[in-house]
Amino acid sequence: xxxxxxxxxxxxAAALVGLGLYGLLTQPxxxxxxxxxxxLGGGLFLVFGVxxxxxxxxxxxxxxxxxxxxxxxxxxxxxxxxxxxxxxxxLFAETGRVTLRPEPPAPGDGxxxxx
Amino acid sequence: xxxxxxxxEGFLLVLAIFGPVLGIPLLLILGGRHAGRIGLVLLAxxxxxxxxxxxxxIRRGDALEYVLGGWAxxxxxxxxxxxLSIVMLATTAVVIGAxxxxxxxxxxxxxxxxxxxxxxxxxxxxxxxxxxxxxxFLASDLFTLFVALELxxxxxxxxxxxxxxxxxxxAALRYLLFSLLGSALFLLGVALLYGSYGTLDIALLAExxxxxxxxxxxxxxxxxxxxxxxxxxxxxxxxxxxxxAAPAAASALISGLVVKGSFVLIIRVWVDALPGVATPMAAxxxxxxxxxxxxxxSVLALRQARLKMLIAYSTVAQIGYxxxxxxxxxxxxxxxxxxxxxxxxxxxxxxxKASMCLAAGLIAKSIGHDRILDMEGIxxxxxxxxxxxxxxxxxxxxxxxxxxxxAKWLLLRAAIEGAxxxxxxxxxxxxxxxGGYLFRVLSRALARSDRALPLRSTVDRRGELLVxxxxxxxxxxxxxxxxxxxIVHIGRAL
Numbered sequence: 001x002x003x004x005x006x007x008x009x010x011x012x013a014a015a016l017v018g019l020g021l022y023g024l025l026t027q028p029x030x031x032x033x034x035x036x037x038x039x040l041g042g043g044l045f046l047v048f049g050v051x052x053x054x055x056x057x058x059x060x061x062x063x064x065x066x067x068x069x070x071x072x073x074x075x076x077x078x079x080x081x082x083x084x085x086x087x088x089x090x091l092f093a094e095t096g097r098v099t100l101r102p103e104p105p106a107p108g109d110g111x112x113x114x115x
Numbered sequence: 116x117x118x119x120x121x122x123x124e125g126f127l128l129v130l131a132i133f134g135p136v137l138g139i140p141l142l143l144i145l146g147g148r149h150a151g152r153i154g155l156v157l158l159a160x161x162x163x164x165x166x167x168x169x170x171x172x173i174r175r176g177d178a179l180e181y182v183l184g185g186w187a188x189x190x191x192x193x194x195x196x197x198x199l200s201i202v203m204l205a206t207t208a209v210v211i212g213a214x215x216x217x218x219x220x221x222x223x224x225x226x227x228x229x230x231x232x233x234x235x236x237x238x239x240x241x242x243x244x245x246x247x248x249x250x251x252f253l254a255s256d257l258f259t260l261f262v263a264l265e266l267x268x269x270x271x272x273x274x275x276x277x278x279x280x281x282x283x284x285x286a287a288l289r290y291l292l293f294s295l296l297g298s299a300l301f302l303l304g305v306a307l308l309y310g311s312y313g314t315l316d317i318a319l320l321a322e323x324x325x326x327x328x329x330x331x332x333x334x335x336x337x338x339x340x341x342x343x344x345x346x347x348x349x350x351x352x353x354x355x356x357x358x359x360a361a362p363a364a365a366s367a368l369i370s371g372l373v374v375k376g377s378f379v380l381i382i383r384v385w386v387d388a389l390p391g392v393a394t395p396m397a398a399x400x401x402x403x404x405x406x407x408x409x410x411x412x413s414v415l416a417l418r419q420a421r422l423k424m425l426i427a428y429s430t431v432a433q434i435g436y437x438x439x440x441x442x443x444x445x446x447x448x449x450x451x452x453x454x455x456x457x458x459x460x461x462x463x464x465x466x467x468k469a470s471m472c473l474a475a476g477l478i479a480k481s482i483g484h485d486r487i488l489d490m491e492g493i494x495x496x497x498x499x500x501x502x503x504x505x506x507x508x509x510x511x512x513x514x515x516x517x518x519x520x521x522a523k524w525l526l527l528r529a530a531i532e533g534a535x536x537x538x539x540x541x542x543x544x545x546x547x548x549x550g551g552y553l554f555r556v557l558s559r560a561l562a563r564s565d566r567a568l569p570l571r572s573t574v575d576r577r578g579e580l581l582v583x584x585x586x587x588x589x590x591x592x593x594x595x596x597x598x599x600x601x602i603v604h605i606g607r608a609l
Contacts, residue, residue, distance in 0.1 A: 017303065024296055030288055037295050044302055051310040065190065066309060069258055073302060076265045080295050083269060084288065087276055091284040100289055 010050045016043030030098055034084045041077040045070050124171045125181030127164055128194040131204065131249045134161050135242035142239055150238040151219045157242065158212045165208045169201040178606025180255075188256065188316040195255040198605030199458060203252045203379055206462045209588065210371050210469045211245050213581050217473050218364040220575050237277065237364075243270035244368060251376045257305050257315040257388065260380055261298065264344065268294040271373045274365040275357045283360035286353075293353040297343030297377075304337035317388045324389050334392050337384050338401075344377035347438060348408035351431045358427035363476020366423070367469040370430040375461050378437050385441070386454075387607070395445050402442035406541040408435030413548035417555065422475045422485040425552060426468070432545065433464045433511060439526055439538055446533030451604065453533075456525030458603050463518025463592050467507035470585035474500040474507070477578050483571040487556055492564025494557075499579040501560050506586035508553040510593070513546045518592030521600070 020040025027033050052066035092098050138157045142150055172179050178197040186192070196204070218241070222234040247270055250263035272294065276287030309315055311330060312323045324330060346354040354374075358366045385393050412432030419425040440457025444450025477500040479485040482493060494501050510519035523542055530538040 020299075021296075024292070030292070033292050037292070037299065040299050044299060044306065047303065047306045047310075051306055054310060069306075069309070072258070072262060076262060076298075079269055080265065080291070080298070083272060084291050084295070087272075087284055087288045087291065090276075090279070091281060091288065094279065094284065095281045100285060100292075 006050055006053050009046060009053075013043045013046035013050060016040070016046060019043075028100070030084070030088050030100055034081060034088070037084075038077070038081060041074075045074060048073070122171075122175075122179060122181075124167070125179055125194070127168045127171070128179065128181045128196055128253050129183070130164050131161070131168060132194075132246055132253060134164060135246040135249070138242045139239055142235055142242075146235065148234075150234040151222070154215050154238045154241065155219075158208075158215050161245070162208050162212060165201075165204045168196055169205055172196055172198070172201050172605055173602055176605060189314040189319055192259055193255045193316065194253045195606075196253055197607050198601075198603040199379065199382065199607065200252040201605075202458060202462060202603050203375065204249060206375075206465050207245065207248045207252070207372055210367065210465055210585075211241065211248075213469055213473065213585050214364040214367050215241060217367075217476070217578055217581050218362075220578060221362060221364060221476075233277065236273070237362075240270050240274045240277075241368070244274070244373065248372060248376050252379060255317050257308065257317065257320075257384075260383070261302055261305055264301070264377060264380065265298055267373060267376050268298065268344070271365075271369055274368065275361045277362055277365065278360070280360070282356070286356040286360040290353045290357040293343055293350070297340040300336045300340030300343070302340075304333040304335075304340065307333035307336070317383060320388045321390055324392060326392055330389065330392050334384065334389050335397075338381060341377045341381045341384070342404075345374050345381065345434060345437075346431065347404055347434055348411055348431060349404075351408065351412070351434070354431060355424055355427040358430065359421070359423045363472055363479070366426075366476075367472035370427070370472060371465040371469040374430070374434060375465060378434075378461060382454075382457075393441075393445075395442075398442040398445040401438050402538065405435040405438030405441075406538070408432060408438070409541055409545040410435075410548070413545060413552065416552040417548065419552075420486060420488065422478065422487055422490075422556065425487065425556065426471050426475055429471075429511065429549070429552065430464075430468060432549065433460070433468070436460045436464075436523070436526070436542070436545065439542065440529075443526060443529040443533055443535065443538060446529075446535055450529070451601070452525045453529035455600050455603055456522050456529060459518060459525065459592065459600060460522035463510050463522055463589050466585050466589035466592065467510040467519065470503050470507040470582050470589060471511075473578065473585070474504040474582040477575060477582065478504075481570050481572060481574055487559055490556070490560050491562050492560070492566065494561040495564075496570060497574060500574070500582055501557070503579075503582035503586040505553070505557055506583075507589055508549070508557075510586075510589040512549045512553065513542075516593045517590045519589070521593045521595075521597070 016039055020036050020043055023036025024033055024040060027036055048066055048070045052063040088098055135157060138153055141153050178195050181194045183192045218237060222237045244267060247263050247267035254260045254263055272287050272291045275290055276284045307329055312320055314320060343350045358370055361369060409432050412428050416425050416428035419428060437457055437460055440453045443453035475485060478497055481497055510517035513519045513523035527539060527542055
């Protein structure tokens with residue numbers, strides 16, 4: 001383990017987090033936002049990767065606790081992404097378009113508010 | 116292993132989290148027709164477990180702990196119930212119980228009608244949210260808290276989109292994207308903390324923590340992430356649409372409970388895990404955001420045409436009060452009054468807002484719409500939901516005797532003791548504005564009207580009892596003797 005490689009990974013992680021954050025905030029289309037979230041997630045997991053290389057002690061090549069964290073975090077991110085894509089597909093099936101802009105209020109707005 | 120972990124009652128903490136989870140496969144196997152019945156049995160069981168946990172913690176006067184699988188931290192997971200946990204567990208049990216009972220009429224399936232998916236989905240999500248909230252209140256390491264928080268989001272988002280209408284799906288998607296952003300920021304903070312200290316256990320972190328730039332960055336990232344999920348101004352923009360799109364029982368859960376889960380986590384991070392890391396300036400900033408939430412939320416609530424949106428913006432405003440506790444606590448020596456006030460505000464708001472949401476649901480179901488202007492004279496035909504709405508409103512305004520009054524009075528006292536007069540102005544004017552938007556609804560509903568009011572359906576008697584019970588509870592919290600409110604500090608460093 002050389003410090004330069006860890007530093008390089010750290011910088012890469014920072015770049016990915018920055019890119020993902022920028023995309024999540026500026027891209028209007030939901031699919032692009034979901035992809036940006038996954039870029040951000042990739043950066044996050046890389047941060048954990050740097051941390052687990054630094055925590056390599058006691059004969060382990062890498063910190064096993066941090067590895068467990070990363071695996072669980074990936075599962076959680078996968079679940080979130082899957083739910084987002086599912087809602088997006090349902091929205092497309094209902095309206096034929098996918099946008100986060102609220103629809104203009106239809107006449108009779110407020111009807112069936114509880115149905 | 117400390118002697119506390121050996122307590123046999125500790126297993127109750129496991130049951131509190133896994134009870135609802137065990138119900139989910141039962142729902143799948145037995146099908147939606149039995150969903151309501153399974154749900155009710157679990158509600159009763161869980162309520163018993165929560166009462167047992169609360170009684171044990173109060174009797175011992177110390178936190179109750181359980182080490183999962185005998186693996187002690189930092190490797191294993193420790194469940195820990197302190198005063199804050201038991202207060203929030205009890206509030207959650209009451210509000211979820213009420214939402215579940217209320218939903219029996221909305222998502223019930225009488226015999227002879229073909230089975231639909233909605234009841235099964237609703238109850239599955241309700242149980243998911245419950246398990247997740249209990250995990251948020253009982254977990255004692257930041258990573259488990261992250262997973263619990265994600266589970267909470269994954270339960271709450273589909274509940275918003277349950278109706279499947281386009282605006283509901285859009286609101287659910289917006290809510291999910293905001294939440295994912297929040298959890299990414301939180302996780303980044305967690306990673307930085309783990310990199311610095313090699314542990315995520317709250318008690319161990321509190322011993323090891325040093326004030327340095329990395330820790331402060333981590334704290335800031337985690338706080339912003341959690342604020343997104345708590346919907347504090349200006350990160351509240353997902354909440355009104357999500358609230359309005361959700362069915363009444365679901366909006367009671369989201370406004371009353373789900374946003375409180377991440378609020379409790381902010382307290383855990385600031386007070387329990389990273390004591391002394393937040394500067395007084397950061398606390399003042401959080402308080403200023405809270406103040407802005409109170410003013411902006413209340414003014415926007417005044418301008419809403421629909422009852423559900425009014426309640427949603429009222430939630431935005433009431434969340435602001437929660438964050439006044441941070442600057443107030445940092446100014447006084449122990450901050451006990453401010454923290455008690457903040458936590459009491461979380462409890463009384465959960466009860467009052469759940470009552471309001473369900474009452475609004477009853478009104479909308481009976482008259483077929485929720486436009487405030489067209490509610491002239493509904494007090495004549497729907498007296499009980501309206502009375503409950505008014506009672507809950509008293510608690511939100513902070514009029515005595517009510518839970519909201521006690522909460523705001525404790526915050527006011529902390530403001531006077533800490534010589535921070537500017538928060539007094541905010542608390543008082545927030546109460547006035549709250550009175551204003553409630554008056555808009557009540558004056559319209561109680562106006563004399565000769566128009567005949569055709570009701571779409573008869574008023575649900577059980578629903579009426581529920582909203583009235585919740586409203587009375589939110590008032591009743593204010594009648595609890597002040598000394599016993601300090602149970603929220605059992606087993607905590609405060």
